[in-house]
Amino acid sequence: MESQFPILQIMDCNGQIVSPMYKDNISEDFVKKFYKQLLRIRLFDRKAVSLQRQGRIGTYAPFEGQEAAQVGSALALEPADWMFPTYRDHGAAFVFGHSLRNILLFWNGRNEGCVPPNGKRIFPPGIPIATQIPHAVGAALAEKIKGSNHAAIAYFGDGATSEGDFHEGLNFASVIKAPVVFFNQNNQYAISVPIEKQMNTKTIAQKALAYDIPSVRLDGNDVFIVYFETLKALERARNGDGPTLIEAVTWRYGAHTTADDPSKYRDQIESNNRREETDPLLRIERWLKNEGLYEEKWIRQIETDAIQEIELAIAEMEAFPKANPADIFDYVFAEPTWQINQQKEEYLRLIGGEAK
Amino acid sequence: MNTAIKTRTITLVQAITDALDTMMEEKSEVLLLGEDIGKNGGVFRATDGLQEKYGEGRVIDTPLSEAGFVGAGIGLAVNGFIPVIEIQFMGFIYPAYEQIMTHATRLRMRTMGHYTVPMVIRAPYGAGVRAPEIHCDSTEAIFTHMPGIKVVCPSSPYDAKGLLIAAIEDPDPVLFMEPMRCYRSIKAEVPEGKYVVEIGKGKKLLEGDDVSIITWGAMVPIVLNAAQEMKEKGVYCDVIDLRTLYPIDNEIIADSVQKTGRTVIVHEAHATGGVGNDVLSIINDTSFLFQKAPVERVTGFDVPVPYFGFEDHYLPSEARIIHAIKKVMSF
Numbered sequence: 001m002e003s004q005f006p007i008l009q010i011m012d013c014n015g016q017i018v019s020p021m022y023k024d025n026i027s028e029d030f031v032k033k034f035y036k037q038l039l040r041i042r043l044f045d046r047k048a049v050s051l052q053r054q055g056r057i058g059t060y061a062p063f064e065g066q067e068a069a070q071v072g073s074a075l076a077l078e079p080a081d082w083m084f085p086t087y088r089d090h091g092a093a094f095v096f097g098h099s100l101r102n103i104l105l106f107w108n109g110r111n112e113g114c115v116p117p118n119g120k121r122i123f124p125p126g127i128p129i130a131t132q133i134p135h136a137v138g139a140a141l142a143e144k145i146k147g148s149n150h151a152a153i154a155y156f157g158d159g160a161t162s163e164g165d166f167h168e169g170l171n172f173a174s175v176i177k178a179p180v181v182f183f184n185q186n187n188q189y190a191i192s193v194p195i196e197k198q199m200n201t202k203t204i205a206q207k208a209l210a211y212d213i214p215s216v217r218l219d220g221n222d223v224f225i226v227y228f229e230t231l232k233a234l235e236r237a238r239n240g241d242g243p244t245l246i247e248a249v250t251w252r253y254g255a256h257t258t259a260d261d262p263s264k265y266r267d268q269i270e271s272n273n274r275r276e277e278t279d280p281l282l283r284i285e286r287w288l289k290n291e292g293l294y295e296e297k298w299i300r301q302i303e304t305d306a307i308q309e310i311e312l313a314i315a316e317m318e319a320f321p322k323a324n325p326a327d328i329f330d331y332v333f334a335e336p337t338w339q340i341n342q343q344k345e346e347y348l349r350l351i352g353g354e355a356k
Numbered sequence: 357m358n359t360a361i362k363t364r365t366i367t368l369v370q371a372i373t374d375a376l377d378t379m380m381e382e383k384s385e386v387l388l389l390g391e392d393i394g395k396n397g398g399v400f401r402a403t404d405g406l407q408e409k410y411g412e413g414r415v416i417d418t419p420l421s422e423a424g425f426v427g428a429g430i431g432l433a434v435n436g437f438i439p440v441i442e443i444q445f446m447g448f449i450y451p452a453y454e455q456i457m458t459h460a461t462r463l464r465m466r467t468m469g470h471y472t473v474p475m476v477i478r479a480p481y482g483a484g485v486r487a488p489e490i491h492c493d494s495t496e497a498i499f500t501h502m503p504g505i506k507v508v509c510p511s512s513p514y515d516a517k518g519l520l521i522a523a524i525e526d527p528d529p530v531l532f533m534e535p536m537r538c539y540r541s542i543k544a545e546v547p548e549g550k551y552v553v554e555i556g557k558g559k560k561l562l563e564g565d566d567v568s569i570i571t572w573g574a575m576v577p578i579v580l581n582a583a584q585e586m587k588e589k590g591v592y593c594d595v596i597d598l599r600t601l602y603p604i605d606n607e608i609i610a611d612s613v614q615k616t617g618r619t620v621i622v623h624e625a626h627a628t629g630g631v632g633n634d635v636l637s638i639i640n641d642t643s644f645l646f647q648k649a650p651v652e653r654v655t656g657f658d659v660p661v662p663y664f665g666f667e668d669h670y671l672p673s674e675a676r677i678i679h680a681i682k683k684v685m686s687f
Contacts (some may be wrong), residue, residue, distance in 0.1 A: 002595060010588070057658060063509075066436050082435070105640045108368065111465065111466060111467070111468050112468065114467045114468075114470070115467050115468055115469070116464045117471045123434075124463070124466045124467055124471075127458070128454060131455060131458060131459060132455060133427070134423065134424045134425070134426075134427025134428045134430070134431065135427055135428070135430050135431040135434075136431060137424070137427070137428045137431060138427065138428030138429060138430055138431020138432040138433075138435070138439075139431035139432070139435045140431070141428060142430070142431065142432045142435035142436055143433060144388075144437065144439055145413060145437070146436070152431075156520055163421050164421075164423055164451070165424065165454075165455075168419070168421035168424025168427070169428075170429060171421065171422045171424065171426055172418065172421060172425065175419055187410075192561075235611060267671065295571050319382050321357065327468070328465075331464050331465040331469055332464065332465050332503050332504050333464070333504065333506075333527075333528045334464070334469075334472070334526075334527040334528055337556070337602070337603035338603055338606065340503075341604055351417075
């Protein structure tokens with residue numbers, strides 16, 4: 001079965017274009033556009049880990065190593081599409097236009113963090129595993145009924161494909177031909193459980209066969225193949241041809257979350273080797289060097305810009321008004337029930353001046 | 357009384373169909389999803405004729421996947437539709453419990469109102485119809501415990517239609533429990549067209565000064581029979597149908613209990629953690645000093661709803677209710 005789903009690539013680890021079909025697309029500007037986004041979210045991710053270490057945000061789920069999967073897929077979306085991310089896809093959400101301040105607020109335990117900017121249709125990060133998949137199917141079905149050409153993308157990891165919601169979502173989407181892209185980032189570990197213990201299948205892509213939907217297996221660290229294949233899947237969705245399953249094979253270098261220690265369950269030498277060999281940013285740097293286009297100055301410039309953007313968002317997050325206790329009562333229902341009102345009044349009276 | 361309002365005599369399940377039809381006609385956003393709801397009209401025929409009238413795009417037969425189609429309902433709801441989802445039997449809702457618990461109920465809170473879930477989940481519930489195992493559960497308490505969803509349970513055709521219309525118009529998720537043993541056993545005059553029964557308000561079914569009986573759903577007819585029997589013995593019951601289990605009508609409970617000072621709570625669900633305990637705490641909070649006797653509860657037992665060979669033992673009976681009324685009267 002593995003041979004039916006070869007890992008597709010456009011740019012290999014050495015920065016060579018291995019798929020001549022896309023040769024014309026891979027111009028300097030095009031490559032730099034992707035590189036800039038990859039760098040931007042890598043810097044953000046590293047900064048977020050350090051903020052957690054300093055106690056300035058809560059537990060955080062890092063994605064370093066998975067940038068290409070997130071950037072490539074998010075850049076393929078149209079502004080009016082829907083995104084259903086998990087707790088590890090804030091890189092994708094950021095690239096798609098989520099507010100960085102709000103992403104940080106989410107990790108700082110604030111509801112404001114789940115609110116996307118106006119006009120951006122980004123769901124709050126899915127915390128339970130695979131449950132966002134049926135949501136994407138429903139949102140996509142709504143677009144289909146409305147007769148629009150907008151699509152939805154649902155992100156999930158390898159472990160999610162063991163959950164019922166994954167199968168129910170794919171099955172339903174295939175029956176109703178929902179304009180949805182199921183985007184799997186196979187980072188090969190579900191917290192500590194390696195993929196061989198998660199599933200007996202060698203690929204995730206093959207699971208689509210059961211639902212008779214097209215699927216493809218990609219080098220998830222090659223931002224270009226991710227971009228073009230997601231684009232293709234989205235086009236299929238927009239044309240009324242239904243869902244697609246994309247398996248982007250990748251690797252997270254670090255921990256599942258900042259509360260986790262990966263050295264307990266895997267050899268981190270493997271991670272370090274991958275940093276040297278298959279890294280999504282390094283391969284672009286190699287391409288730039290091969291082409292004689294590598295400019296240290298340009299890289300420093302985009303790095304400085306990204307750091308500035310991130311620091312600004314951190315400052316906004318930290319200057320954000322203190323949590324208003326009324327907020328926990330006011331958004332449960334459109335109109336609070338008498339029970340909630342009674343509990344709110346009693347609590348706010350008890351804490352007195354702290355209320356507002 | 358406005359004699360211009362046309363009415364017709366229909367069963368509770370026909371009242372449900374009528375409510376769905378009324379709202380589908382009024383709002384193109386209303387969609388139905390569920391198993392066998394299309395051509396078959398649902399296993400109880402609650403959606404009979406609606407696919408024919410509104411098409412397969414609005415009455416959607418789903419694959420067998422409660423989590424999948426409740427989850428898809430959430431996606432539809434945030435994207436402009438009002439999904440009304442049929443769970444074939446309430447005992448089959450558990451696969452969707454995670455979707456309800458972790459998403460439908462908390463999406464408004466998580467996003468500070470940016471995304472909301474105006475969705476209705478209809479679920480026939482209860483024993484007494486000789487149905488197979490698991491088809492008879494009455495587990496409303498696991499939903500009333502979840503902040504962010506309303507739980508409604510009508511006992512008459514009039515209320516069923518008015519409450520279902522209110523549930524469809526409610527901006528938040530509503531679990532709409534349908535007492536399947538009442539589906540066809542009660543016929544009543546129901547107005548044509550649109551009307552609303554307010555969610556969160558109970559209804560006085562019988563006026564009496566001696567004992568308050570608080571109940572809902574499929575227990576209503578049994579309680580009314582017991583009350584009638586007591587009336588012949590000179591004991592007058594104030595019978596309250598709560599109709600909504602969250603948010604519960606605390607005022608109707610307090611008014612009645614403060615008048616009678618004696619209370620019997622009757623529900624089909626298991627005793628421990630049951631909604632009856634919430635009624636009890638409302639009585640404690642509002643009417644402690646009015647009590648002339650400890651409150652009695654007549655409920656299903658703390659055992660899984662048994663096979664139907666035993667269900668008459670499980671379900672609260674007139675005899676058990678009368679026993680409880682006598683107990684509070686003679687305290």
